[in-house]
Amino acid sequence: MVAFITxxxxxxxAKLQYLRHLNCKNHNKLFMENSRNVPIxxxxxxxxPARFVMMTAYLLNIDLDIRKINLFAGEHKNxxxxxxxxxxxxxxxxxxxNAILDSHAAAIYLCQQVTSQELYPKDNIFLQAxxxxxxxxxxxxxxxLDSEIMSSYFAGKWPVAKSKIEEWYNALDYIESKLKExxxxxxxxxxxxDLCVMQTISSMxxxxxxxxxxxxxxxxxxxxxxxxxxxINKRGLARLKYYIxxxxxxxx
Numbered sequence: 550m551v552a553f554i555t556x557x558x559x560x561x562x563a564k565l566q567y568l569r570h571l572n573c574k575n576h577n578k579l580f581m582e583n584s585r586n587v588p589i590x591x592x593x594x595x596x597x598p599a600r601f602v603m604m605t606a607y608l609l610n611i612d613l614d615i616r617k618i619n620l621f622a623g624e625h626k627n628x629x630x631x632x633x634x635x636x637x638x639x640x641x642x643x644x645x646x647n648a649i650l651d652s653h654a655a656a657i658y659l660c661q662q663v664t665s666q667e668l669y670p671k672d673n674i675f676l677q678a679x680x681x682x683x684x685x686x687x688x689x690x691x692x693x694l695d696s697e698i699m700s701s702y703f704a705g706k707w708p709v710a711k712s713k714i715e716e717w718y719n720a721l722d723y724i725e726s727k728l729k730e731x732x733x734x735x736x737x738x739x740x741x742x743d744l745c746v747m748q749t750i751s752s753m754x755x756x757x758x759x760x761x762x763x764x765x766x767x768x769x770x771x772x773x774x775x776x777x778x779x780x781i782n783k784r785g786l787a788r789l790k791y792y793i794x795x796x797x798x799x800x801x
Contacts, residue, residue, distance in 0.1 A: 587612045589643040590655075591633065593620040594785035595792065597692065597748035598652030599640040604744055605656040607778040609663045621792055653684045656741055668741045679735045683727075683742030690720050691749045702756055707798040717753065721763055724750070728765035732772075739772075747773055751782060755790050 590606070590613045592599035606613050618624045618639050625637045634641040634650055641648055642655040649655040660669035670676040694717045701709040708714070724734070724746065733739045734746060747770065759766055773779050 587614050588659075589614045589616055591616045591618050591630070591639055591641040591643075593618050593625075593639050593788075594781070595620065595789040596639050596785070597695065597752045600782050600785045601652050601745050601748045602640045602642065602655045602659070603781050604748075604776075604778045605659055605668065605741065607781065608668060608744075608776075609659055609666055611659055611662065651688075653688060653745065656745070660741060667738075668744075670740065676735060676740075680740045680742045683734050684745055686720075686723070687742070687745050687749055691746060694720060695749050695753050698753070698757070702793070702798065703796050705796075705798040714757070717757060718760060721750070721759070721766060725763050725765050728769050733769070743769075748782065751786060752789060755786065755793055 588611070590599075590602060592603060592615060594600055594603070594617075603613070603615070618630060620639065624630060625634075625639060631637055633643070633648060636650055638650070640652055640655060641650055642658070643649075644658075649658055657669055660666050670680060694713065698709050698713055698717060701707060701713070727734050731737050733743050735742060750766065751770065773782070
């Protein structure tokens with residue numbers, strides 16, 4: 550999510566300067582001390598990984614101090630934020646003096662703070678490995694492709710290379726095959742990996758629709774509508790869609 554903004558921000562310099570002006574008055578509030586003594590989460594809800602951690606915390610009933618970072622205004626490149634996360638990405642989870650810079654690691658950490666949680670298996674090591682397997686697939690394949698394809702879109706290079714589109718749909722075919730075996734990705738129960746993968750796929754659906762044979766994915770996505778915290782995802786998708794329209798390539 551950060552890549553397509555960072556690599557192509559110069560093209561829309563005037564727009565971003567205006568957005569920075571609108572947000573600068575709130576900038577100091579982002580980095581003030583946390584008086585509530587709860588973990589701080591820096592997010593832009595347009596980012597799938599950010600929404601993943603937010604929904605995880607909601608389901609675990611963990612209170613977070615949410616700090617908004619406007620990626621589209623370049624706030625992730627500010628010196629103040631770079632001191633917190635030198636990768637200049639979101640989300641960043643701050644726990645006391647420690648920073649967790651990866652969404653998968655942050656979500657697992659939150660699960661490990663709750664004894665009675667059922668999002669991340671503790672006692673079944675094999676099931677835990679299967680959940681982690683999907684996390685790695687999301688990180689190394691799904692979200693990588695999301696970043697590359699969105700980067701091209703926001704740079705005005707659309708349609709993207711055919712090979713990238715094919716790679717994306719091949720990745721969806723793998724998810725479809727997993728869902729033919731079970732209701733959810735690892736078994737007939739929703740785990741952390743389902744939340745994670747759902748965020749990435751739902752974001753990409755804003756520019757690349759499912760194919761006709763992705764029937765299981767469509768059903769699986771509809772299952773998330775039963776979660777009260779799905780509103781977090783809907784807000785983020787609405788924000789993303791706004792910028793997709795704003796930066797719509799002229800050759801479309």
